[in-house]
Amino acid sequence: MKEAWALFRRDVVLAWREGGTIGTALGFYLVVVAITPLGLGPDLNLLSRIAPGVLWVALLLASLLSADRIFHNDYEDGALDVLVTGRLPLELVAALKSLAHWVTTGIPLALLAPLLGLLLNLPTDAFPLLVVAMLTGTPALSFVAAVGASLTLGLRRSGVLLALLVLPLYVPVLIFGVATVSAASVGPASPWPPFLILCALSLASLVLAPIAAAAALRTALR
Amino acid sequence: MPLTTSLAAHEISCQRGGRLLFAGLNFTLAPGESLLVTGPNGVGKTSLLRMIAGLLPLHAGRIESGERSVPLPELCHYVGHLNGIKSALTLRENVDFWVDFLGGDGADLEGAYQTFGLAELKQLPAGLLSAGQKRKLALLRLFAAQRPIWLLDEPSVSLDTPSVKVLDKAIAHHLAQGGISVAASHTPLKVRFTRELSLKRDPLQ
Numbered sequence: 001m002k003e004a005w006a007l008f009r010r011d012v013v014l015a016w017r018e019g020g021t022i023g024t025a026l027g028f029y030l031v032v033v034a035i036t037p038l039g040l041g042p043d044l045n046l047l048s049r050i051a052p053g054v055l056w057v058a059l060l061l062a063s064l065l066s067a068d069r070i071f072h073n074d075y076e077d078g079a080l081d082v083l084v085t086g087r088l089p090l091e092l093v094a095a096l097k098s099l100a101h102w103v104t105t106g107i108p109l110a111l112l113a114p115l116l117g118l119l120l121n122l123p124t125d126a127f128p129l130l131v132v133a134m135l136t137g138t139p140a141l142s143f144v145a146a147v148g149a150s151l152t153l154g155l156r157r158s159g160v161l162l163a164l165l166v167l168p169l170y171v172p173v174l175i176f177g178v179a180t181v182s183a184a185s186v187g188p189a190s191p192w193p194p195f196l197i198l199c200a201l202s203l204a205s206l207v208l209a210p211i212a213a214a215a216a217l218r219t220a221l222r
Numbered sequence: 223m224p225l226t227t228s229l230a231a232h233e234i235s236c237q238r239g240g241r242l243l244f245a246g247l248n249f250t251l252a253p254g255e256s257l258l259v260t261g262p263n264g265v266g267k268t269s270l271l272r273m274i275a276g277l278l279p280l281h282a283g284r285i286e287s288g289e290r291s292v293p294l295p296e297l298c299h300y301v302g303h304l305n306g307i308k309s310a311l312t313l314r315e316n317v318d319f320w321v322d323f324l325g326g327d328g329a330d331l332e333g334a335y336q337t338f339g340l341a342e343l344k345q346l347p348a349g350l351l352s353a354g355q356k357r358k359l360a361l362l363r364l365f366a367a368q369r370p371i372w373l374l375d376e377p378s379v380s381l382d383t384p385s386v387k388v389l390d391k392a393i394a395h396h397l398a399q400g401g402i403s404v405a406a407s408h409t410p411l412k413v414r415f416t417r418e419l420s421l422k423r424d425p426l427q
Contacts, residue, residue, distance in 0.1 A: 006322030010308070010315075017310040078304025082363070085275055085295045087325050221277050 003088050004096055011100030014073075021066045025105050026112055029062040033116040044121045051120035052130075052181035055113055059134065060141065060170050063105050067145035067166065068152065068159050070101050071217065075153050084221065094213035095206070098146040099139075106138030126185035133180040133195060137173045140202040143209035144169045150216035172201055226253035226400035227289045227297055227370045229274070234283030236269045243269060244421055245282070253288075253370070253400040256393070256413065260406070261421035267406035268302065270421070271373045274404060275300040287371070300373045305360035309349025313340060316348050317362050326367025334365040337388050353380040361389065364396075372396060374405040386411070 015021040036054050037047055074080040083093050113134050114127040122130070148166035152158035179194035228251060235245035243266035251257055259267045272278040274285055276295035287294050307316055321328040335341040338358040343351065348359060357380050364372055372393070378386045390412040393403050397413070405411065 003323050003325060006319050010311070010319050010323075013315070014308060014310055076304075077308070078302060078306035079308065080306075081275070081277055081300055081302060081304070082306045082320065082323070084277055085298055085300055086323050087296055088323075222279065 003086060004092065007083070007088070007093065008096045008100050011097055012104055015066075015069075015100065015104035021069060022104055022108055025062045025065050026108055028065055029058055029109055029112060030116065032058040032061065033119055037119060048121040048123060049186060051117060051122040052126075052178045052185060054120060055116060055122070055130070055181070056134075056174055056177045058116075059109050059113065059138070060167070060174060062109055063138065063141045064145065064163055064166060066101070066105050067142075068149050068162050070097050070142075070146050070149040071153055071213075072149065072158070075220070080217070080221070084217075090214040090217055091210045094146055094150065094217065095143075095210035098143045098209065098213070101145065102139050102142035106142050107135065110134035110138055122181075123185045126181060129184040129191055129195075130181050133177055133191075133198060136195070136202055137177045137198050140173050140198075140205040141170060143202075143205040143213075146213045147209050147216065150213040150220060153217070153220035173198065176201065225368060225370055227287045227402070228252050229285070229287050229371060229402050229404075231274075231285045232283050234273065234285060235281045236266050236273060236278070237281040238266070238269060242281075247283070247419075249417065249419060251402050251404070251417070253402065254397050255416040256397055256403040256405070257417045257419055258405055258407065258411075258415035259419050259421065260408075262423060265421040265423055267421060268375050271300065271302070271375050271404060271406060274298060274371070275373050294371075297369055298371045298373055299364050299367075299369045300375075301360055301363060301377055302375045303379075305356050306363070307348045307356055307359055309347065311348060312345050313348050313351070313359055314344040316359060317366055320363050320366035324363075324367035324369070328366060330365040330368070331362070334362055334392075337392075338362065338385065354382055354385065357381055358385060361392075364392065370401050372401060372403040372405075374403065374407070376407055376409075377405060378407060378409050378411060 033054060040046060084090060110131055113130055117127060117130060145166055148162045151165060152162045155161060176194040176198045180191045180198060183189045183191035230250040231247060234247045236243045249257060259270055261267055269278055273280055275298045287297055289297060340358055351359060377389055393413045397403060
């Protein structure tokens with residue numbers, strides 16, 4: 001337990017201190033959403049209709065920005081060797097590092113989303129469910145990103161390849177995330193069925209992704 | 223965590239990138255014994271140490287410790303070419319992480335800080351340290367948690383002469399307490415290694 005907390009705390013502190021991680025993701029999210037109305041014109045009805053989609057797509061891209069940091073830095077400076085010879089199973093190490101990525105990327109992005117919803121004329125009644133849906137969906141993003149990050153470990157310019165690997169896997173989260181928020185903002189369907197599927201996606205990735213990431217890490221260390 | 227154990231390698235071989243680096247390697251180390259691995263560059267010294275630490279899979283053979291209940295990697299401290307230091311954390315935060323993560327009690331730490339001359343620098347971000355100081359910080363990991371097997375890959379690189387002496391003393395002390403040390407080094411350490419393993423390039427390759 002002490003080991004797990006030490007690793008989680010270290011990753012959160014590093015993300016905070018090294019700057020870049022949280023700031024870049026939030027800044028990117030803000031900029032992408034802010035320029036969308038400029039490109040589409042001031043049609044408020046159109047904007048509020050596409051707002052859930054724009055918010056989710058921008059969120060996926062923003063959370064991908066820092067995804068390669070999940071393992072890359074530790075691999076470069078040799079800290080991964082220490083993590084492997086530690087007492088925690090590698091699966092748990094991968095899960096804790098994904099969790100730290102979610103806390104430092106997913107949560108801030110989800111909390112910023114309502115503010116950006118204003119820019120896109122998203123109805124305010126949909127805000128609570130927007131935040132809840134994003135808080136529910138973003139763990140899946142971080143955990144799946146960890147698989148991509150461990151697979152591309154040791155490659156140069158791995159960021160683009162990581163995006164190519166991971167974005168297709170983000171599609172289910174995107175579909176059901178947008179469906180949840182759309183149902184809440186324009187109706188008429190109930191938002192609960194897509195929301196429950198979103199929960200299922202996150203829970204499944206919480207269990208499965210660390211196993212895949214640990215397997216990829218073992219190969220990367222060879 | 224047992225403080226003494228033995229280490230034995232049976233017929234191990236190592237293959238990197240389709241090339242067989244060494245094959246049929248055997249050695250046995252009793253508690254308190256040490257092994258110096260020598261040989262030209264690229265002959266597999268680092269690979270051997272990483273295999274013991276469980277960072278590289280064995281191509282053939284097996285490595286086992288006398289302790290069945292604990293997996294071998296958890297008995298090992300591996301200090302390799304890369305220091306494994308986080309430059310955004312202070313020196314103390316780096317060490318405290320190792321203590322917690324590796325499950326140590328940090329009992330030997332204060333003394334180690336002093337002998338390596340890092341006691342004054344505890345609050346400094348590790349990124350500001352010199353190459354030699356970073357190396358010493360990496361070596362502090364050996365004291366963060368007590369583990370019986372020390373795997374040292376070129377431990378004296380970028381250390382000044384007094385620090386090499388400190389390292390020598392630390393290894394000697396570890397061996398006297400029944401620990402095992404396997405080192406790959408070009409610069410001679412003063413420690414009398416009980417065994418020496420000289421890896422040679424296979425002329426057929």
